[in-house]
Amino acid sequence: MTEDTPLEIFLSGTPGFEHLLRDEAEDLGFAGAKAVPGGVTCDGDWSEVWRANLMLRGAGRVLARVARFRAMHLAQLDKRSRKIDWPALLRADVPYRVEATCRKSRIYHAGAATERVENAIADALGTKPTEKAGLTVRVRIEDDLCEISLDTSGEGLHKRGHKQAIGKAPMRETLAALFLRACGYDGSEPVLDPMCGSGTFVIEAAEMAMGLAPGRDRQFGFENLASFDANGWAALKASLAEPKPTDLHFQGCDRDAGAIANATANAARAGVGDITNFTHQAVADLTAPKGPPGLVIVNPPYGARIGNRNLLFALYGSFGTVMKERFRGWRVGIVTSDKGLARATGLHFRNVSAPIPHGGLKIQLFQTGPLK
Numbered sequence: 057m058t059e060d061t062p063l064e065i066f067l068s069g070t071p072g073f074e075h076l077l078r079d080e081a082e083d084l085g086f087a088g089a090k091a092v093p094g095g096v097t098c099d100g101d102w103s104e105v106w107r108a109n110l111m112l113r114g115a116g117r118v119l120a121r122v123a124r125f126r127a128m129h130l131a132q133l134d135k136r137s138r139k140i141d142w143p144a145l146l147r148a149d150v151p152y153r154v155e156a157t158c159r160k161s162r163i164y165h166a167g168a169a170t171e172r173v174e175n176a177i178a179d180a181l182g183t184k185p186t187e188k189a190g191l192t193v194r195v196r197i198e199d200d201l202c203e204i205s206l207d208t209s210g211e212g213l214h215k216r217g218h219k220q221a222i223g224k225a226p227m228r229e230t231l232a233a234l235f236l237r238a239c240g241y242d243g244s245e246p247v248l249d250p251m252c253g254s255g256t257f258v259i260e261a262a263e264m265a266m267g268l269a270p271g272r273d274r275q276f277g278f279e280n281l282a283s284f285d286a287n288g289w290a291a292l293k294a295s296l297a298e299p300k301p302t303d304l305h306f307q308g309c310d311r312d313a314g315a316i317a318n319a320t321a322n323a324a325r326a327g328v329g330d331i332t333n334f335t336h337q338a339v340a341d342l343t344a345p346k347g348p349p350g351l352v353i354v355n356p357p358y359g360a361r362i363g364n365r366n367l368l369f370a371l372y373g374s375f376g377t378v379m380k381e382r383f384r385g386w387r388v389g390i391v392t393s394d395k396g397l398a399r400a401t402g403l404h405f406r407n408v409s410a411p412i413p414h415g416g417l418k419i420q421l422f423q424t425g426p427l428k
Contacts, residue, residue, distance in 0.1 A: 113233035151189035210277030217274030252308030255319030349385035376401025
């Protein structure tokens, strides 16, 4: 890639929710956003790579594709890898590693492919790869087409930088953000999670309402690339609007007192403590907050890893009763792997998502319209 050639940027996403990530990228003005299996592609320069890491809520990682070519055998992979201007991409003083995958290709040995690209980089930089380096060069060979990308995120983007305390079977922030988007949430209504755990849904919703960038409190892999411009990055962060004031309030409840303490601490670190409230409360005791109706979104136990499934029917049934009796006008979104438990709520679902992978399970989002 030359300086005048736009990078192809790949935003990794949750399979089944690629369209939601595309919509988010379009809303944020990323050029040429297109949903593809496993994520979204768009075009831009290095500053757009930085902005994607900083601003996107639903992306798991941001990869900058720096080369694409046909490779039928290892010698060809070696030769073409050496044509890449590695010193323009990587710094000799920053440890790196190479990870390769091969699928449906004449080059089928990932370890051998990794070694060829490692050698090309090492000869160009004068430094060998490090096994546990934080900066990763990703090589993907499929149908004899080789794509080489730099992982510009470092740690996964679900690590926002302020959530230190988590509970059992936590949902990643990136997936929670996509579920909120799937429910039509845009930051303009209150959100309540009656089984909030460490507060992920509530905190994400509150951040969206305040217009806070999800990556504001963390560092990224691109800060260690040769293309990084510290002044440009500082200017980009400084250009962000001040947090938007909001009269909305966001509430989480849980019957686990430890979860409430964790969620409260997480919200404070995220800077949304003033507009969030977490209470130690059972589902049966829920009442609708004062003010306009909004969204109730919940990720209850499924009985697959946590809880006894047979005992959960009563919990789901009680939740559905409370919603119908006390939350008129509110919409409800339930995330579960068990359709039978979802039906036990007695709620009418107008939309059910495709199965989404999560922690070795397939989960779905069950949505109602405004309750009458």
